[in-house]
Amino acid sequence: MSAAISTAYEPREVEERWYRTWLEQGVFRADPASPKPPYAIVIPPPNVTGILTLGHVLNNTMQDILARRARMLGREVLWLPGTDHAGIATQTVVERQLRKEKKTRHDLGRDEFVTQVWAWKEEHGGIIIRQLQRLGCSCDWSRERFTMDPAYSREVQSAFVELYRCGLIYRGKRMVNWCPVSLTALSDEEVIPTPNQGTLYVMRYEVVEEPGVYLAIATTRPETLMGDTAVAVNPKDPRYQRLIGRHCWRPFPRAAIPIIADDAIDPEFGTGVLKVTPAHDPVDFEIGQRHHLPTLDVFSPDATLNELAGPDFVGLDRFEARAKAVERLRELGLLVREEPYQNTVGYSERAGVPIEPRLSEQWFLRYPKVQECLEAVASGRIQFRPERWTKTFEHWIANIKDWCISRQLWWGHRIPVWYHRHEPQRLHVDVAPPSDPENWDQDPDVLDTWFSSWLWPFAAMDDEARRRFYPTTDLVTGPDIIFFWVARMIMAGLHFQGEIPFANVYFTGLIRDSQGRKMSKSLGNSPDPLELIAKYGADGLRFGLMRIAPHGQDIRFDEKQIEEGRNFANKLWNACRFRQMQGPLTGGFQPGQQLSPYTARILHQLEATVARVNRGYAEYLFTEVAQSIYDFFWSDFCDWYLEAAKNEINSTDPAIRQGALAAIDHVIGVVLRLLHPFMPHLTEELWHRLGFGTQTIQFATLDDLAAPMPVDPALVRFAGQVYDSVSIARNLRAEHHVPSNRKARMILKTDVDGDFAVLARLLNAEPLEVRPDYEGEPGVPVAITPVGQIFLPLVGLVDTGAERERLGKELAKVEAELETVHKKLANENFVQRAPAAVVAEHRQRAGAFLERLEQLRERVAAL
RNA sequence: GCACGGUUAGCUUAGCGGUAGAGCGACUGGUUUACACCCAGUAGGUCGGGGGUUCGAAUCCCUCACCGUGCACCA
Numbered sequence A: 001m002s003a004a005i006s007t008a009y010e011p012r013e014v015e016e017r018w019y020r021t022w023l024e025q026g027v028f029r030a031d032p033a034s035p036k037p038p039y040a041i042v043i044p045p046p047n048v049t050g051i052l053t054l055g056h057v058l059n060n061t062m063q064d065i066l067a068r069r070a071r072m073l074g075r076e077v078l079w080l081p082g083t084d085h086a087g088i089a090t091q092t093v094v095e096r097q098l099r100k101e102k103k104t105r106h107d108l109g110r111d112e113f114v115t116q117v118w119a120w121k122e123e124h125g126g127i128i129i130r131q132l133q134r135l136g137c138s139c140d141w142s143r144e145r146f147t148m149d150p151a152y153s154r155e156v157q158s159a160f161v162e163l164y165r166c167g168l169i170y171r172g173k174r175m176v177n178w179c180p181v182s183l184t185a186l187s188d189e190e191v192i193p194t195p196n197q198g199t200l201y202v203m204r205y206e207v208v209e210e211p212g213v214y215l216a217i218a219t220t221r222p223e224t225l226m227g228d229t230a231v232a233v234n235p236k237d238p239r240y241q242r243l244i245g246r247h248c249w250r251p252f253p254r255a256a257i258p259i260i261a262d263d264a265i266d267p268e269f270g271t272g273v274l275k276v277t278p279a280h281d282p283v284d285f286e287i288g289q290r291h292h293l294p295t296l297d298v299f300s301p302d303a304t305l306n307e308l309a310g311p312d313f314v315g316l317d318r319f320e321a322r323a324k325a326v327e328r329l330r331e332l333g334l335l336v337r338e339e340p341y342q343n344t345v346g347y348s349e350r351a352g353v354p355i356e357p358r359l360s361e362q363w364f365l366r367y368p369k370v371q372e373c374l375e376a377v378a379s380g381r382i383q384f385r386p387e388r389w390t391k392t393f394e395h396w397i398a399n400i401k402d403w404c405i406s407r408q409l410w411w412g413h414r415i416p417v418w419y420h421r422h423e424p425q426r427l428h429v430d431v432a433p434p435s436d437p438e439n440w441d442q443d444p445d446v447l448d449t450w451f452s453s454w455l456w457p458f459a460a461m462d463d464e465a466r467r468r469f470y471p472t473t474d475l476v477t478g479p480d481i482i483f484f485w486v487a488r489m490i491m492a493g494l495h496f497q498g499e500i501p502f503a504n505v506y507f508t509g510l511i512r513d514s515q516g517r518k519m520s521k522s523l524g525n526s527p528d529p530l531e532l533i534a535k536y537g538a539d540g541l542r543f544g545l546m547r548i549a550p551h552g553q554d555i556r557f558d559e560k561q562i563e564e565g566r567n568f569a570n571k572l573w574n575a576c577r578f579r580q581m582q583g584p585l586t587g588g589f590q591p592g593q594q595l596s597p598y599t600a601r602i603l604h605q606l607e608a609t610v611a612r613v614n615r616g617y618a619e620y621l622f623t624e625v626a627q628s629i630y631d632f633f634w635s636d637f638c639d640w641y642l643e644a645a646k647n648e649i650n651s652t653d654p655a656i657r658q659g660a661l662a663a664i665d666h667v668i669g670v671v672l673r674l675l676h677p678f679m680p681h682l683t684e685e686l687w688h689r690l691g692f693g694t695q696t697i698q699f700a701t702l703d704d705l706a707a708p709m710p711v712d713p714a715l716v717r718f719a720g721q722v723y724d725s726v727s728i729a730r731n732l733r734a735e736h737h738v739p740s741n742r743k744a745r746m747i748l749k750t751d752v753d754g755d756f757a758v759l760a761r762l763l764n765a766e767p768l769e770v771r772p773d774y775e776g777e778p779g780v781p782v783a784i785t786p787v788g789q790i791f792l793p794l795v796g797l798v799d800t801g802a803e804r805e806r807l808g809k810e811l812a813k814v815e816a817e818l819e820t821v822h823k824k825l826a827n828e829n830f831v832q833r834a835p836a837a838v839v840a841e842h843r844q845r846a847g848a849f850l851e852r853l854e855q856l857r858e859r860v861a862a863l
Numbered sequence B: 001g002c003a004c005g006g007u008u009a010g011c012u013u014a015g016c017g018g019u020a021g022a023g024c025g026a027c028u029g030g031u032u033u034a035c036a037c038c039c040a041g042u043a044g045g046u047c048g049g050g051g052g053u054u055c056g057a058a059u060c061c062c063u064c065a066c067c068g069u070g071c072a073c074c075a
Helices: A011-025 A054-072 A087-100 A110-124 A127-135 A150-165 A222-227 A282-291 A318-331 A370-378 A389-398 A449-453 A463-469 A479-497 A529-536 A538-547 A559-581 A597-618 A622-649 A654-675 A680-690 A713-735 A757-763 A800-826 A828-833 A836-862
Strands: A038-042 A076-080 A169-179 A184-186 A191-206 A214-219 A230-233 A247-250 A255-261 A273-276 A335-348 A356-365 A383-385 A417-420 A427-429 A440-442 A472-477 A502-507 A744-749 A765-770 A782-785 A788-791
Touching: A011 A127, A011 A538, A011 A680, A038 A054, A038 A463, A054 A076, A054 A127, A054 A472, A054 A529, A054 A538, A076 A463, A087 A110, A127 A529, A127 A538, A150 A169, A150 A427, A150 A449, A150 A479, A169 A335, A184 A356, A191 A222, A191 A318, A214 A222, A214 A273, A222 A318, A230 A282, A273 A282, A282 A356, A318 A335, A370 A389, A370 A479, A383 A389, A389 A479, A449 A479, A472 A479, A479 A502, A529 A538, A529 A559, A538 A559, A538 A622, A538 A680, A559 A622, A559 A654, A559 A680, A597 A622, A597 A654, A597 A713, A622 A654, A622 A713, A622 A757, A654 A680, A713 A757, A713 A782, A713 A788, A744 A757, A757 A765, A782 A836, A800 A828, A800 A836
Parallel strands: A038 A076, A038 A472, A230 A255, A383 A502, A472 A502, A744 A765
Antiparallel strands: A169 A184, A169 A356, A191 A214, A191 A247, A191 A335, A230 A273, A247 A255, A417 A427, A417 A440, A744 A788, A782 A788
């Protein structure tokens, strides 16, 4: 027998010890040479600047469950980990640090700045990797990748070159989303539309040809009026038709600008007149293109106004300029009115400020394999879970626009394009720099971080792994990056590998706080997972979270639920501790072993649980799996079976004792294996302590989970009747204030021929007299149960009135239930149309109710 | 405006066509030799409103309301 187990489970030491052991033994390593069928999953690489959030805990726990389950099912598992260089996020972190020293990245220069980011990454990056390890993640850390590793960078650059050569990547001057804080272009996906309470200003421009006649124009952005190069109306708008082709005065800088007609103008909105600022609004830009209007960019890259805005505005921030423009309009008598106005403004995802539409030269990608990508998901070759996300996905694909992939940052993959110094038309586009670098300038921009992430499922693998493990099996991620990442990975996989990158995508829910709000740094409502691990253990956190993470549904987080996970770990610990106190494992049932009804029942319930668990895994219903095991183990096994089995365990007959212990061993052995993916450390510890094996439980087979011997349904039924009777009679005791620990004399009147020692034990009845002919005595409380009438004779505590009342209440209840069933059976439609089995079940119930009713009436009469 | 989710006991939720179930919380009783991170018991629900289909609806259909998410519009 191994060392004694302490009374409360203390996870910390166990978890750290086992994780260390697993690493030492290399059990997470994927062997491409293995003959086992492969299973692969790539981690959604967290930002290298990141620290673990509950969201990470949720999706990495799910991945770990899938990986560990696959190992137990005999697959060669590759769970490939890594981190993402996270262009803007990481650059911002280091710039913030520089700001404390009153420096900007320009003070350092590009090379020095990038060196500093690398230094920062070496020192602080990858914290999240250690945190994932603390959570128990079984990644193959020997293959950890970073998206800026040299090998990975080469993949990114050759992807660019290849797409450029296919003609899918092009450079163009376009209206892009510009972040005035990060000073870079952003993709549409990085812009968050945010409701904004602003003001709609109505101003008026005087018509040049008709002094004294004014056009009223509504705008939310008066600070851009200096860039107006036209005013537009709808050609069908009768109010303004006669003015089309004339001009009006832009007040400052004062200039005559044409009044044009364009279908894009909605006559219903505002005054039906639009000021056209082609340099600062995408719609205006298009109008400008159509009408060949000049483009007047009055903003600097940081969204302060430039000299074109006029001397009064130069250098002002866009919001200061807005106030000043309004003031100026008012002075000039050109401001008609202001009204509060709610609109939606695009904010930069990273910097949190309104983006500025800006005309600039950028690199764009026309997505490859769009149709194939759509079909892969629509056909189910890639299966989304929950399936409803396919619709969201299809909608995005249908409206797909070219992807702006260049970023004006320093941290990232430099665009592999060189411009010839003397022949501006000549480009060198290649992974390798030109052989005469002195004649070339490399494009200063870097690629969007997602342009590297979209290659992750294959680019993170070496050739050998790729041959063996690509395409991968499952992907677990959040639906918030379905466009950023999932859709693009499918296209990249199809284009570069000719094969989908994964077969299943599981979209997790979002974790919210107890008030349903998103977790966010600013609200301070995101608990630190490491503190939760310290308090409840990694296994407790994992299990608690899994039990409340419904299928792709948002999760309301409450620490209580993690506490329950910890409690369950403790329950498992103590049940095993109890078993260990009974001596070493039995090694299974003896040939010809007689099963008690209770043992038959628990084996039967275990089988049902295994079936539920298998079904749950097949459908990725993690909550269902966790809940099934929880219910079975805590309720069926601990509360009922172990208590009932104590009679057998304490039996003087070694065969009886042996039988119960064999059943316990079987149940615990199965439960530990079923539970291992959820609670890896604890199950491993108990597996070894109890002596189920000397090898890690991670590779324990799942082939022998079935009941080791056939089970007689009659025994199962009898045990169920005893348990039901126990509940009813315990209630009787409680109602009569007999403390549960007090041994009480009880009388069982029954025709059933059976052993009632377990009934006596569970009722704490001592003695339990079995008297088939007992007729009761006036005032003796009684419970009508499936195995007979149970009397509770109370010395000196007989209150006939109270007992009559209690029985009366129960009588009423049973009568009501009987009536419901009778009504149904009296309905000819029901009897004829309902399935025969349902009708039969109702008849049976009616019979049972009737019998109980008669017994109750008899008891009332006897009072 | 369009689409997709959600609305079940005080809280978190399961059930998705045949007697509404769990955990937490509340209340009562318990030092029953595995566990107080526990055990036993009790109370608490017209399953968001309305309509329909069906012998039968929390469950299917329609409709409304509210909450959430995505997309579009946003002068």
